[in-house]
Amino acid sequence: MPDVIVVSDGNEEFDKLVKSLGYRISYHIFWRGKINPKYYISKGKIEELKERAKEIKAERVIVDGILKSSQWYNLEREIKLPVDDRIKLIIDIFADRAKSREAMMQVEYANLKYEISHVRETIHRMRLGEHPGFMAGGEYEVADYYEMIRRKMAKIRKELEKLKIQREERRKRRREEGYILVGIAGYTNTGKSTLLKALSGRDVPIEDRMFSTLSTRTSKLGKEKILITDTVGFVDNMPPWLIRAFEPTLEEIYHADIVLLLLDCHDDPEEFRKKFILSLDIIQSRVRGKIIPVINKIDGCRDIKEKIEILDDLSKPVLISAKNGMGIEDLIGRIKEEMKIAKFYAEVEKGSRAYEFIMRFGRVTNVYGVEKMKMVFEMPEHKYRELKRMFDENSTGNGGVLKKI
Ligand SMILES: Nc1nc2c(ncn2[C@@H]2O[C@H](COP(=O)(O)OP(=O)(O)OP(=O)(O)O)[C@@H](O)[C@H]2O)c(=O)[nH]1
Ligand SMILES: [Mg+2]
Known part of the structure; x- marks a missing residue:
């Protein structure tokens, strides 16, 4: 060591x-x-x-x-x-953890950006007549090196831009398929990946160390039409440019329909408040969806009441233990409530437009019949309104039944 x-x-x-x-x-x-x-x-x-x-x-x-x-x-x-300094340390930790191509490119970009300011300083000192020992070569070599860094940065920027467009398209596709997008945000080590695992049942790596997750990871919530995305954690004193370097992971939060802002109940109240305020600072102005505060690790947690009061400014927090499953059902209920997902009953012809629509955007819990199908399903209210229009317009069509239950 x-x-x-x-x-x-x-x-x-x-x-x-x-x-x-x-x-x-x-x-x-x-x-x-x-x-x-x-x-x-x-x-x-x-x-x-x-x-x-x-x-x-x-x-x-x-x-x-x-x-x-x-x-x-x-x-x-x-x-x-x-x-x-702190920035270099964080970049090095990121470099150590990065696995996906995108995460590696982001880290490299951040590192070059850090390095370029140092090279600039070195050039400046050389022009003043100093002879820095650690960097071999004269002013021209250093200037060449500077140019090389700039070219590399431009190249990476272009690649990252391409990936960003791909991600936008993927989000659009998922929405078109009727999925609700939920992002998990919060400080590093608060249990974001553990929560993803609890919600989706997927086996994701969880470690008691900082920044174990460096790329986003999306999983389906059981049979629901809900997709959950785990993201990179926040840490104190990240300069804005470094946060921007990891913007793509934050985008999954900015564009989500619902953001679960995860907080660690094992933090003392002062720490807890500080992290809450800083997390909100990073996301609040850019998030389009609804932010739900979630207090994790309520197993063995003290001062819960005080912490709930801290969060009540935003909205009522959900209390969970991602590790032992406590409160997970409440959280799913809250997500559905926020998205106004309700239960419906319909009778439709098999193969009709309405039938296809329900199969695609709804979560069918019960279906029986041969030609005339009787269906019980869950669906967000806004999708239900689209479906209802379909029924209203088609008054002579399949003559089906549609009602809320
Ligand atoms: N006691 C307790 N520990 C938990 C709970 N949820 C997560 N942990 C622990 O907290 C640590 C971090 O969990 P992760 O899920 O990796 O946290 P993360 O927010 O994804 O962390 P990064 O990816 O590093 O930002 C692990 O040791 C987990 O076992 C919980 O509900 N109770
Ligand atoms: Mg993680």
Whole structure:
């Protein structure tokens, strides 16, 4: 395990992120002071860092903060060790987890975007007459490298754009087939994948580590005409450009009919409130559908009442334990209620337009008859209205029966 030194205010979440990448934290530098424009941290802390790094032979320093490229440059030159900030750490974690082609492209894009600002800084310093040691070659080589990164980024952007169009088409097709699209959003490790598994019965990988899911995954909710999509989790202090790099996964949330905003009941109330507000910040202005807050991990959870009150601003939360199945039926009920899915009875000719429509957009629970079919089915209200029109227009046609039950 590579040894690293962490510079932070001691928050555990950051340590978890660092460890989730397989680093051993050999030393902590506690730092919460005023930002030093030149080095980000104070001169005193830099001295402490240098001493410790030598003692424990640390391989790199990871700072819980977002460094300007000039600060990164100055720190590395001063400490003579690679320095990563929070963004780089998150990108590296993403790179470690990415499996799908799209996720890998997104990570590469984010990484190039990060790197290009550093290369720009290096070029700037060279023009000022400095000689950065870590990057071989002169100004022209570095400038070439810069151009290469730009070309690569443009290429990836184009590819990602193509995939985006494919995804839009797929969503359109699914809607045309009468599916309701439900997206699961929330912080990393809140149990989004576990919930997908509980709802769909599909065996999905679940791990107690951050960012185990890096691509979206869509599954059907049992026999219902409902599709659930699991997404990448949120984390604190992601700069907007990095969130944008993973926009395609967020799109599944933005365009969903219903968004389940998942929260972790095991967080203490303060943490819980903070994550709720930040999650809403990311999605609320762009989500078209209805947001349903869902409190997960109610098994062994404390201060539930206080947490419910925090969420009540938005709408009444559903309480579940995705792991042991508690509340899952309530959640399905709530989704149907929000989508106004109701139960109907119809008598129609087999093979008629109305029959085909019900088979396609409804969830048929009971059907009997040979030519004249008697059917019990569930369907969203808006689809029912379309069906009703079909019956009304076709007064002399199959002369069927249609009613709500
Ligand atoms: N106690 C308890 N643990 C749960 C529950 N749901 C999920 N977990 C645990 O929480 C951890 C994270 O679960 P995941 O489903 O992978 O979480 P995720 O939100 O998909 O995480 P990322 O994909 O990493 O963003 C796992 O260890 C789960 O077993 C629950 O209802 N109760
Ligand atoms: Mg997951």
